[in-house]
Amino acid sequence: MSISRKDVHYIAKLARVSLTETEEARLEKDLAEILDYVAKLNQVDTSNIEPTTHVLSLENIFRTDENRPSLQPAEVLRIAPKKSDGFVVVPLVIEGKGDA
Amino acid sequence: MPRTATTATELLNRYRSGALSPRDGVGHFLRRQEAVDGKVSAFLDTCREGIETQLKGLESMDKSVPLWGVPVAVKDNIVVRGRKTRCASKILEGFESPYDATVVRKLRQAGAILCGTTNMDEFAFGSSTENSAFQKTANPWDLTRVPGGSSGGSAAAVAAGEIPLALGSDTGGSIRQPASFCGVVGLKPTYGRVSRYGLVAFASSLDQIGPLALTVRDAALLLGVIAGWDPMDSTSADMPVPDYVKTLEGGVQGLRIGIPQEYFGEGLDAGVRENVELAIDTLRSLGAQCDPVSMPHTQYAISVYYIVATAEASSNLARFDGVQYGLRSSSENLLDMYCRTRDEGFGMEVKRRVLLGTYVLSSGYYDAYYLKALRVRSLIKRDFDEAFKRVDVLATPTSPTVSFRLGEKIQDPLTMYLSDIYTISTNLAGVPAISIPCAAGDPSLPVGLQLLAKPFDEATLFRVAHAYETKVGGPFLPDL
Numbered sequence A: 001m002s003i004s005r006k007d008v009h010y011i012a013k014l015a016r017v018s019l020t021e022t023e024e025a026r027l028e029k030d031l032a033e034i035l036d037y038v039a040k041l042n043q044v045d046t047s048n049i050e051p052t053t054h055v056l057s058l059e060n061i062f063r064t065d066e067n068r069p070s071l072q073p074a075e076v077l078r079i080a081p082k083k084s085d086g087f088v089v090v091p092l093v094i095e096g097k098g099d100a
Numbered sequence B: 001m002p003r004t005a006t007t008a009t010e011l012l013n014r015y016r017s018g019a020l021s022p023r024d025g026v027g028h029f030l031r032r033q034e035a036v037d038g039k040v041s042a043f044l045d046t047c048r049e050g051i052e053t054q055l056k057g058l059e060s061m062d063k064s065v066p067l068w069g070v071p072v073a074v075k076d077n078i079v080v081r082g083r084k085t086r087c088a089s090k091i092l093e094g095f096e097s098p099y100d101a102t103v104v105r106k107l108r109q110a111g112a113i114l115c116g117t118t119n120m121d122e123f124a125f126g127s128s129t130e131n132s133a134f135q136k137t138a139n140p141w142d143l144t145r146v147p148g149g150s151s152g153g154s155a156a157a158v159a160a161g162e163i164p165l166a167l168g169s170d171t172g173g174s175i176r177q178p179a180s181f182c183g184v185v186g187l188k189p190t191y192g193r194v195s196r197y198g199l200v201a202f203a204s205s206l207d208q209i210g211p212l213a214l215t216v217r218d219a220a221l222l223l224g225v226i227a228g229w230d231p232m233d234s235t236s237a238d239m240p241v242p243d244y245v246k247t248l249e250g251g252v253q254g255l256r257i258g259i260p261q262e263y264f265g266e267g268l269d270a271g272v273r274e275n276v277e278l279a280i281d282t283l284r285s286l287g288a289q290c291d292p293v294s295m296p297h298t299q300y301a302i303s304v305y306y307i308v309a310t311a312e313a314s315s316n317l318a319r320f321d322g323v324q325y326g327l328r329s330s331s332e333n334l335l336d337m338y339c340r341t342r343d344e345g346f347g348m349e350v351k352r353r354v355l356l357g358t359y360v361l362s363s364g365y366y367d368a369y370y371l372k373a374l375r376v377r378s379l380i381k382r383d384f385d386e387a388f389k390r391v392d393v394l395a396t397p398t399s400p401t402v403s404f405r406l407g408e409k410i411q412d413p414l415t416m417y418l419s420d421i422y423t424i425s426t427n428l429a430g431v432p433a434i435s436i437p438c439a440a441g442d443p444s445l446p447v448g449l450q451l452l453a454k455p456f457d458e459a460t461l462f463r464v465a466h467a468y469e470t471k472v473g474g475p476f477l478p479d480l
Helices: A005-014 A021-043 A073-077 B008-017 B022-040 B048-058 B102-109 B152-159 B176-182 B216-226 B270-285 B296-319 B334-345 B348-361 B366-390 B413-418 B424-429 B458-472
Strands: B043-045 B071-075 B113-118 B165-170 B185-188 B208-213 B256-260 B289-293 B393-397 B433-437 B448-453
Touching (some): A005 A021, A021 B348, A021 B413, B008 B022, B022 B071, B152 B165, B152 B176, B152 B208, B176 B448, B185 B216, B185 B458, B208 B216, B216 B458, B256 B270, B270 B448, B296 B348, B296 B366
Parallel strands (some): B071 B165, B256 B289
Antiparallel strands (some): B165 B208
């Protein structure tokens, strides 16, 4: 299973990273090499083996639904790249009326 | 000029006898930073302006707290309230943490003086610290070589005598491999032993914070401070934390040590093999029973790791989008803002891993790559379960080679990945492991001995490592 330039372009879009032509070419080569290497997993018979997502045998952990101290909005907004009136400001999401 | 090491334990003894004040003790390390960090470049931020307040705070503290007045540095992916945390990435430009990581809170309560953040591979993606967006760190033993990675800044700072204790994080060897390259002690705790709250997530099922120090005793002291259950991390384990320093002296008489044959095969540098085998002989001479064991799935660890770790990373790094904090590239619309911010903010290795992780999770490839890797992960874990039915500890090399040259592997990602071959299985299985310096026959560059134990049995690791260290002497220090 090798990877094409088209695949790289597509997953870059999924991952929300814009890439230059040079970067796409480089990543096509690198990813193909890495995918070739990891293909050795196909040598292993895993037909009766359960997947391990996590090594600790933890159950879901619940807490009571009550207010607890948390970060102050002003402190958190202080580091936002753009803010106004207690909110984070982002560019226009949906085309239409209103200011970006 | 040869120098003498000042360990955290020695500092504490001198503070407690009144021979030295914390102000003078901390001052000693700050002067050392000023003298050598121009060459080593271990620190990203020396946090000078916060030190006075912390020293004043000691006056109202009980002097018997475990790290009273001891300087500690943290890797740049552990958040400290009011300070920059950048994970050595441009994408976190302007970020100042509004809170302390749990380990930082515990350090403060223990009386530690936070003296700086250390360089790393961007988002901990790398094995040489060369992927930092800001600077290259040099190995104090040979300034033309890498300190290892990704916690290379922490390991180099300890080895160079710039700080007695440092925290790193280890997802596939990022504490142990730099400890090995820099000739210091580094421990990756059992998954769940230390809270990850405030550690910028790379691969959430693998990441652990752990100590780097000059001696086993110092590493044990620091783990005792940072370990324990934390309601802020639902994957931290609710288990008692033993007094690791108290049980250091137990020795290795009668202990069963397994030598996994798969860790001594092709690709292992002859000099590293020789030193590690000598170290195992030393453990045998101290009364341990050393026998070969087999861990047949070791050869698949790197493949499993680079699927599981990148899959988790691609998800974790989705949060860096320019919206709430960090870098934001100017743009007309939101989608374009995400894409440009991530293009400008992420370095090449981050893009490579985010894309690989996205690919193995994407529709049509999930079963073939991600699910397959999770199944093989079960087999790797089973190898450990089986081995630990027969032995108490495993002994291996930490890395197949000594430190390599700056620039040597950076253009070849797969070769760089392969240098993690002996440290990666540990994280996949969740077990604890320590790297300690071998008493090298050829002392020009350090070699690490790795010891692994059952989950939550760090005490045994420290005990074996301390027995070895006591026998061979040390710490071993570079002339710098």
